[in-house]
Amino acid sequence: MNASVLTGPDPQTAPEKTASPAYFQRLLLAIAEKEDQEAFATLFDYFAPRIKSFLMKGGATPDAADELA
Numbered sequence: 001m002n003a004s005v006l007t008g009p010d011p012q013t014a015p016e017k018t019a020s021p022a023y024f025q026r027l028l029l030a031i032a033e034k035e036d037q038e039a040f041a042t043l044f045d046y047f048a049p050r051i052k053s054f055l056m057k058g059g060a061t062p063d064a065a066d067e068l069a
Contacts, residue, residue, distance in 0.1 A: 019046065 027043050030036035048069045055065035 024043065027039040030039035031043070052065045052069040055068055056062060060068065
């Protein structure tokens with residue numbers, strides 16, 4: 001991955017408020033323009049647990065929520 005794409009906080013270690021929309025936008029652009037797998041993994045690692053939790057709060061089973069996320 002291009003180092004300039006990851007300029008910004010690491011969403012795995014940064015508090016929620018420092019993982020900025022601009023940082024995620026750079027990751028999305030890297031995925032769209034360069035099919036950047038590292039950028040995709042970073043977004044997935046950040047958002048998948050949140051999506052799974054949201055789905056489980058809505059009544060999905062853990063397995064179904066995991067599959068959907």
